[in-house]
Each structure stands twice: as C-alpha cells, then as structure tokens.
Amino acid sequence: MTADSEGKALDSSDSFVLVQDVSREYSQGGQKQLVLDNACFSLRKGETTALLGRSGCGKSTLLNLLSGIDHLTSGSIIINGVSLGSLGEKARTRFRRRHIGFIYQFFNLVPGLTALENVALMAELNGSAVGESMNRAAHFLSLLGLSDKADSFPEQLSGGEQQRVAIARALVHAPDLVLADEPTGNLDARSGEEVMQLFSSHLKQQGTTTLIVTHSLAVAKTADRILTLENGTIEERWGEFAW
Ligand SMILES: Nc1ncnc2c1ncn2[C@@H]1O[C@H](COP(=O)(O)OP(=O)(O)O)[C@@H](O)[C@H]1O
Ligand SMILES: [Mg+2]
Numbered sequence: 571m572t573a574d575s576e577g578k579a580l581d582s583s584d585s586f587v588l589v590q591d592v593s594r595e596y597s598q599g600g601q602k603q604l605v606l607d608n609a610c611f612s613l614r615k616g617e618t619t620a621l622l623g624r625s626g627c628g629k630s631t632l633l634n635l636l637s638g639i640d641h642l643t644s645g646s647i648i649i650n651g652v653s654l655g656s657l658g659e660k661a662r663t664r665f666r667r668r669h670i671g672f673i674y675q676f677f678n679l680v681p682g683l684t685a686l687e688n689v690a691l692m693a694e695l696n697g698s699a700v701g702e703s704m705n706r707a708a709h710f711l712s713l714l715g716l717s718d719k720a721d722s723f724p725e726q727l728s729g730g731e732q733q734r735v736a737i738a739r740a741l742v743h744a745p746d747l748v749l750a751d752e753p754t755g756n757l758d759a760r761s762g763e764e765v766m767q768l769f770s771s772h773l774k775q776q777g778t779t780t781l782i783v784t785h786s787l788a789v790a791k792t793a794d795r796i797l798t799l800e801n802g803t804i805e806e807r808w809g810e811f812a813w
Contacts, residue, residue: 607802
C-alpha cells in the first residue's frame with residue numbers, strides 16, 4: 571500500500587502504474603474533443619504491455635500524460651506510488667528524467683550531436699559525470715550493436731540505426747518505466763523485428779515495466795498483455811488475438 575498526495579490509501583500491490591478515471595479534453599477553435607474518457611488501467615511491475623488502437627484514438631496523448639509532458643483534464647496517474655498531479659513542473663521534469671525512458675516514433679535525436687553524445691546527454695541530465703555518461707552511452711550503443719556508429723551524426727544513420735540510438739538513449743539511465751510510441755512504425759519489417767528483439771530482451775532482463783504503442787501484431791505478440799484504446803476508454807484483451 572502507498573499513499574497519494576492527499577494521504578488516501580491506494581492498493582498498488584504489484585501495480586507500478588495506476589491510471590484512474592483519466593480524461594483529456596482538447597479545445598480548438600471553440601470545439602471540444604474528449605480524447606480520453608475516464609480511462610482506467612494498471613501496469614504491473616516488470617510487465618510488457620502492448621497498446622493497440624486506430625490512428626487518432628489518443629494513444630500518443632495517453633503516453634504524453636503518463637510521462638508528465640501533458641496535463642490531465644481529470645483523474646489521476648500514479649507511478650511508483652507518486653501521483654503526477656501532486657508534483658510541480660520542475661519536480662515532474664526531474665521525475666520524468668529519472669524514472670521514465672521515452673521512445674518516439676520519429677526518433678527525435680539531436681541533429682548536432684553524435685550517436686554517443688545523444689545517448690550520453692540523457693545520462694548527464696540525470697546527474698552522471700561526463701566521463702561516466704560517455705562510458706554508459708558506449709555500453710548501451712554496443713548492446714544495440716552500434717559501437718561502430720558512435721561518432722556518426724543522426725543524418726548519417728539509417729532509420730533502423732537512428733531508432734536503436736533512440737532506444738539506447740531511453741535505456742541509458744536505467745529507467746523503471748519505458749514508454750514507446752510506435753517504435754517500429756517507421757522501420758521496415760526486418761529492422762523492426764531486430765530492434766524489438768534487442769529492446770525486449772534487455773527490458774525483460776532488467777525487469778523494466780514497459781508500455782508499447784504499436785500497430786504491429788508481431789510486436790504485440792512479444793508483449794505479456796494487450797490493451798486497446800477505443801472511444802476514449804481502455805480495455806484489456808484476453809484471447810481475442812489467437813496465437
Ligand atoms: N495538442 C493538441 N491539440 C488539439 N488536439 C489534439 C492535440 N494533440 C492531439 N489532438 C487530437 O487528439 C486526438 C488523438 O491524437 P493522438 O493522441 O495523437 O492519437 P494517436 O496517437 O492514437 O494517433 C486526435 O484527434 C488529435 O487531433
Ligand atoms: Mg500517435
């Protein structure tokens with residue numbers, strides 16, 4: 571049991587992430603759109619969960635709320651016993667950097683930094699000294715089979731290589747929670763499979779809790795659980811995908 575910001579007891583037993591009645595409404599040009607409508611789910615520690623849903627249904631919105639980049643309209647998100655809503659802007663940024671690794675669909679590498687520097691930057695932002703950050707970055711690049719590309723700039727790398735750098739960057743600070751937004755969405759099937767294999771085996775070994783947004787059934791198959799997002803709400807799928 572843990573307590574939220576108001577001291578209310580929560581049964582978080584083995585749940586690492588608790589999403590309770592989360593709604594997110596966007597207003598644009600006087601029009602309101604309810605993208606998430608009292609969504610509820612939890613993620614157990616160490617589990618990999620795939621999130622499926624059609625384009626535009628709110629998957630990225632949900633990941634941005636979980637990482638504290640975006641704000642809820644109502645509800646609560648509790649990660650490792652901490653209610654994100656109870657943290658101020660600075661504390662939330664620190665919490666995100668420390669506990670969360672985020673992988674974007676379009677890699678989001680810094681163009682002026684080499685592969686090694688892109689990865690080391692995340693370790694440095696978490697307080698590691700420059701030398702140690704470089705060592706950790708080199709280790710993770712090697713884990714992802716990219717030692718020979720350490721000094722290349724993003725534009726000199728293929729899509730699959732850029733995504734592997736982005737994965738190394740998301741893992742270098744040993745986050746407790748990894749959020750991946752269609753990590754193979756811009757890769758051909760073979761690169762996607764290679765990237766997922768490296769990614770999943772490392773996360774399993776480390777016992778990292780992972781939520782992967784994907785359109786790929788091959789990726790969903792590697793997950794322990796499948797959730798779907800439809801009409802703003804989350805449902806758990808059991809046995810509907812026969813494999
Ligand atoms: N910042 C924003 N302002 C207004 N509407 C947004 C914003 N971000 C997303 N939306 C809208 O919310 C819906 C869900 O978007 P998104 O979460 O990106 O979907 P998905 O990732 O599932 O494709 C879409 O209709 C999108 O247009
Ligand atoms: Mg999206």
